[in-house]
Amino acid sequence: MSVNLFDQANELESAIRQSEEFTNLKEMYDAVNSDESAKGIFENFRNIQLSLQQKQMNGEEISQEEIEQAQKTAQLVQQHELIAKLMEAEQRMSMTVQELNKVIMKPLEELYGSMENNNEQ
Amino acid sequence: MSVNLFDQANELESAIRQSEEFTNLKEMYDAVNSDESAKGIFENFRNIQLSLQQKQMNGEEISQEEIEQAQKTAQLVQQHELIAKLMEAEQRMSMTVQELNKVIMKPLEELYGSMENNNEQ
Ligand SMILES: [Ca+2]
Ligand SMILES: [Ca+2]
Numbered sequence: 001m002s003v004n005l006f007d008q009a010n011e012l013e014s015a016i017r018q019s020e021e022f023t024n025l026k027e028m029y030d031a032v033n034s035d036e037s038a039k040g041i042f043e044n045f046r047n048i049q050l051s052l053q054q055k056q057m058n059g060e061e062i063s064q065e066e067i068e069q070a071q072k073t074a075q076l077v078q079q080h081e082l083i084a085k086l087m088e089a090e091q092r093m094s095m096t097v098q099e100l101n102k103v104i105m106k107p108l109e110e111l112y113g114s115m116e117n118n119n120e121q
Numbered sequence: 122m123s124v125n126l127f128d129q130a131n132e133l134e135s136a137i138r139q140s141e142e143f144t145n146l147k148e149m150y151d152a153v154n155s156d157e158s159a160k161g162i163f164e165n166f167r168n169i170q171l172s173l174q175q176k177q178m179n180g181e182e183i184s185q186e187e188i189e190q191a192q193k194t195a196q197l198v199q200q201h202e203l204i205a206k207l208m209e210a211e212q213r214m215s216m217t218v219q220e221l222n223k224v225i226m227k228p229l230e231e232l233y234g235s236m237e238n239n240n241e242q
Pocket of ligand 1: 007008011012128129132133
């Protein structure tokens with residue numbers, strides 16, 4: 001990889017690290033992690049989400065009981081202000097990453113886009 | 122999104138566009154596209170790959186005949202110098218994108234990594 005590519009990637013990395021989106025996310029994580037109750041609820045919620053995702057990817061069936069447990073935990077999570085703020089911060093960070101990727105991937109988008117147009121001719 | 126984030130993403134985009142990896146990929150695409158025979162073989166190969174991927178994602182069965190057709194087309198593709206070069210260029214570009222992503226995503230990796238360590242305590 002060329003020096004310039006690597007330099008630009010490092011500059012963007014540093015801009016992300018200093019961004020409001022990232023520093024806010026980090027603060028919210030720290031806040032949740034230093035609150036035992038919030039931490040427990042959040043970890044429980046994450047574990048249930050991960051387990052359901054895993055089952056979906058493996059094509060396994062998800063029981064009515066599991067759906068209800070997931071819904072109950074999601075409700076608990078939404079009622080917890082610290083966790084709600086963390087999840088909001090996560091969503092903002094994730095949208096920012098998507099926007100950054102859209103910018104960065106423009107050259108490849110254009111190239112593959114032009115290829116598809118060629119195919120249709 | 123802050124101006125600095127957006128500026129840095131644009132600078133990285135421009136570095137990608139000017140990179141040896143990308144300009145080489147573009148050249149190889151153009152070479153394949155202006156060669157009718159290469160273009161046909163390559164498009165056929167891509168279509169077969171896409172159709173097999175689709176079937177796998179949908180959990181559909183792939184017949185012995187389809188496997189053999191895919192293997193035959195892959196052989197044709199490898200024997201075609203222009204296409205082989207294009208696929209090499211694609212692989213280099215894809216590895217570069219992966220490396221860039223690894224750099225850019227370091228802040229988030231670190232944050233989520235530290236969370237996982239917290240969970241294990
Ligand atoms: Ca820069
Ligand atoms: Ca700069």
